[in-house]
Amino acid sequence: MIQANETTFRLDTANSTYLFRKTKYGHLEHIYYGTLLADFDDVDVLAQKRTIQVGSSVLYDESDSVYSLDSICLEWSDNGRGDYRQSPTELKMPDGSFVSDFIYVGYKIVENCVTMKTLPTAYGEAETLIVTLKDTTNELYVDLYYSVFAEANVITRRAVLRNETDVMITIRRMMSMALDLPDENFQMYTLDGGWIKEANIHKHPISYGIVTNSSTTGASSNRHNPAFLLAEANANEEYGNVYAFNLVYSGNHYSAVEKNERDYVRILMGINPHCFDWKLASKEQFETPECVMTYSNRGLNGMSHQFHNFINNNIVRGNWKKKERPILLNNWEAHFFDFNEHKLLQLAKQAKELGVELFVLDDGWFGERNTDKAGLGDYTVNTKKLPQGMKAFASKIKALGLDFGLWFEPEMVNSDSELYRAHPDYAVKLPSKQAVLGRNQFVLDLCQEEVRDYIVKQVGSILDEANISYVKWDMNRHIAEAFSTAIENQGEFYHRYIIGLYEVLERIFCPRPHILLESCSSGGNRFDLGMLCFSPQIWSSDDTDPIERLKIQAGLSYFYPLSTMGAHVSQSPHQQTLRDTPLATRFHVASFGCLGYELDLKYLSPEEKKDITEQIAFYKQYRNVFQYGKFSRMKTYKSNKVMWQCISEDRKTALTGLFQTLATAAESSDKLNVTGLEKGKYAVHTRPQRLYIERFGGLMKHVLPVELNPDGMILHVANRHYSLRDCIESYICSDNALRAGIPLCEQFIGTGYNEKIRMLGDFGSNLYIAEKINEED
Numbered sequence: 001m002i003q004a005n006e007t008t009f010r011l012d013t014a015n016s017t018y019l020f021r022k023t024k025y026g027h028l029e030h031i032y033y034g035t036l037l038a039d040f041d042d043v044d045v046l047a048q049k050r051t052i053q054v055g056s057s058v059l060y061d062e063s064d065s066v067y068s069l070d071s072i073c074l075e076w077s078d079n080g081r082g083d084y085r086q087s088p089t090e091l092k093m094p095d096g097s098f099v100s101d102f103i104y105v106g107y108k109i110v111e112n113c114v115t116m117k118t119l120p121t122a123y124g125e126a127e128t129l130i131v132t133l134k135d136t137t138n139e140l141y142v143d144l145y146y147s148v149f150a151e152a153n154v155i156t157r158r159a160v161l162r163n164e165t166d167v168m169i170t171i172r173r174m175m176s177m178a179l180d181l182p183d184e185n186f187q188m189y190t191l192d193g194g195w196i197k198e199a200n201i202h203k204h205p206i207s208y209g210i211v212t213n214s215s216t217t218g219a220s221s222n223r224h225n226p227a228f229l230l231a232e233a234n235a236n237e238e239y240g241n242v243y244a245f246n247l248v249y250s251g252n253h254y255s256a257v258e259k260n261e262r263d264y265v266r267i268l269m270g271i272n273p274h275c276f277d278w279k280l281a282s283k284e285q286f287e288t289p290e291c292v293m294t295y296s297n298r299g300l301n302g303m304s305h306q307f308h309n310f311i312n313n314n315i316v317r318g319n320w321k322k323k324e325r326p327i328l329l330n331n332w333e334a335h336f337f338d339f340n341e342h343k344l345l346q347l348a349k350q351a352k353e354l355g356v357e358l359f360v361l362d363d364g365w366f367g368e369r370n371t372d373k374a375g376l377g378d379y380t381v382n383t384k385k386l387p388q389g390m391k392a393f394a395s396k397i398k399a400l401g402l403d404f405g406l407w408f409e410p411e412m413v414n415s416d417s418e419l420y421r422a423h424p425d426y427a428v429k430l431p432s433k434q435a436v437l438g439r440n441q442f443v444l445d446l447c448q449e450e451v452r453d454y455i456v457k458q459v460g461s462i463l464d465e466a467n468i469s470y471v472k473w474d475m476n477r478h479i480a481e482a483f484s485t486a487i488e489n490q491g492e493f494y495h496r497y498i499i500g501l502y503e504v505l506e507r508i509f510c511p512r513p514h515i516l517l518e519s520c521s522s523g524g525n526r527f528d529l530g531m532l533c534f535s536p537q538i539w540s541s542d543d544t545d546p547i548e549r550l551k552i553q554a555g556l557s558y559f560y561p562l563s564t565m566g567a568h569v570s571q572s573p574h575q576q577t578l579r580d581t582p583l584a585t586r587f588h589v590a591s592f593g594c595l596g597y598e599l600d601l602k603y604l605s606p607e608e609k610k611d612i613t614e615q616i617a618f619y620k621q622y623r624n625v626f627q628y629g630k631f632s633r634m635k636t637y638k639s640n641k642v643m644w645q646c647i648s649e650d651r652k653t654a655l656t657g658l659f660q661t662l663a664t665a666a667e668s669s670d671k672l673n674v675t676g677l678e679k680g681k682y683a684v685h686t687r688p689q690r691l692y693i694e695r696f697g698g699l700m701k702h703v704l705p706v707e708l709n710p711d712g713m714i715l716h717v718a719n720r721h722y723s724l725r726d727c728i729e730s731y732i733c734s735d736n737a738l739r740a741g742i743p744l745c746e747q748f749i750g751t752g753y754n755e756k757i758r759m760l761g762d763f764g765s766n767l768y769i770a771e772k773i774n775e776e777d
Helices: 299-315 341-354 389-399 418-422 449-466 490-509 546-557 583-591 606-628 693-702 713-721 735-740
Strands: 002-004 008-012 016-022 028-035 089-092 102-111 127-135 140-149 154-163 169-182 187-192 200-205 209-214 224-231 242-248 253-259 264-271 278-280 285-287 290-296 328-330 358-361 403-408 470-473 516-519 537-539 565-570 594-598 630-634 641-647 653-660 681-686 690-692 723-725 730-734 765-772
Touching: 002 102, 002 127, 008 127, 008 140, 028 169, 028 290, 102 140, 154 169, 154 299, 169 290, 187 209, 200 546, 209 224, 224 253, 224 264, 224 299, 242 253, 242 264, 242 299, 278 285, 278 490, 290 299, 299 630, 328 341, 341 358, 341 389, 341 606, 358 470, 389 403, 389 449, 403 449, 449 490, 546 565, 546 583, 546 630, 546 641, 565 583, 583 594, 583 606, 583 653, 583 690, 583 765, 594 606, 606 641, 606 653, 606 690, 606 713, 681 735, 690 693, 693 713, 730 735
Parallel strands: 328 358, 328 594, 358 403, 403 470, 470 516, 516 537, 537 565, 565 594
Antiparallel strands: 002 008, 008 016, 016 028, 089 169, 102 127, 127 140, 140 154, 154 285, 154 290, 169 264, 169 278, 187 200, 187 224, 209 253, 224 242, 242 290, 253 264, 630 641, 641 653, 653 765, 681 730, 681 765, 690 723
């Protein structure tokens, strides 16, 4: 709900209040953001008090000795008027200076969200406050948009700069939002990493100076995801004030958190000013990306729950909104580029027998794409691999009872391609320098209309011809040498590229709403809210090692729901780490996301095939809970344990994964904690899992009636056709007991094997199901 008059603006969600006011000089002073206030709470009581002149201050008005912009919590700030903190704008004004002074001129409130012409936004039931500011000496206006999603406990912010002067101005920095908060000894959490190690959570104390979180790669980047949060010093998963921010944008982003000498913390978020230079002509306007904010006093999990609900309800859209994702098999790790129709059909047939629902043909099906050095840009079917073409092959896949999906990399081109030979000018490169390549490829120039039209036509025709139901849209290199022949001012390249990308995605997929689009960029190089407006799920990482995925998926879970995370079971030892992990753990980690498989099924043993068949059946039974349940990162007291939990919407079912990294000698007892269930009696049990004989090595001779060679043929054959069952625990208890924690059976500590010993070892795991018992039955 929005309450406003000419001096005070109050924005309430279900559990929070955001409050600011106009000062006597027309600036917007931030008053409060936090727990929902009472109706009678007075703005003057909550405002920061200014009763003494601060030394070294530059006064805004010589008649007022305590009014210095540098000592006020503000909603928007300017350069050159006494505020020495970083400004949300850097504008070259008509007089050639960089001095601006935007003050309040009016407001209006509109129902629902206000869409943008150039960028995607959140949508749904909301109220929007638009506050207009004007420069004191020029006909330049800034419209500040605040959309309140009350039930989601989310407020979005963005800014629009309007040039009503008669001359062109230059934008060198234009943020989406600025917000000043009194310091709470904040800790800043960011998602940082790189290829195959995306989204690792890092914690930074906010001290005096500036901390930035940004990308300059042309994408939101695997180096620094745009999302971040500020938590009070003693906050944990369940307790404390948390302020979280994200950006509906897929390009170069920038966030700054600055603490000044008055212990005020300024938060800026928007387009990265790196190489940014935008010419805004008379009567034109510039739209900034939408920033998403949420506040929770229930710790990090409380914040995550709010962001998860908001993304599922107000970012993801179309036919796949809140729809269960299919279980897929992707052929990449099975074949790379070396496949033919027979190989593919054999793999698809085996996948169907295991319970897979969707077969995805990855890279290598088009042009001369036999390595990563050729073919990108030529989306004509390679008839040496698929002799009868894509339509005929897709029909054969569907005849097996599977849906069919296809991989593309439409934003890229190889120099060894028909497209590049015909149109070298389509590639992003400088005419005057030798080009630099990434993965043997160029980026196509989406600033050019002809390039956008080519991609839409090429991709769209294949999708329609073969009646594709799923697309994996990849982007496997960063942008460098940012230059386009389609624009005069190269400082506009990065932003215009992203605008062009959004146009292409809209033109291809809006007319084909049945297609499930999974975005990918060398894994999680473009995992952001902008892409989620078009692709309901994103490939989280090219790293499918479950122990690395514990860090990657946990990091993403702070800001993104499990329904958005592509997560696959692959072969072990893993191609990215050479780590050997149990099949059960690979499944347990991948089940907390959109499950898929990515391995050559013909090399599975009969026992492994049974195992995967049971995994898929289990996931189908609880798919909605995994993808749309309330996910929490649970507290553990051991450094070698990770615990995740999903609670069903009706709060009657809980799925809890307990993961062990490195085992310790004589491992002490573990405890199962489950929170958030409806009051009542619950049946708790372990998901059954197999123990493969080869894992026990030489220990087998101590439990067998005869001595056998651990590396011999007999045990090798036995391992393919026989397995042991791990400990299955079963309990009846109350929700209170689960909240307090149930001690679990002991782990193996060097002696014995029986049905009451959990055999985890390195990288082992258990998955527990708690379901409410109907007392009337």
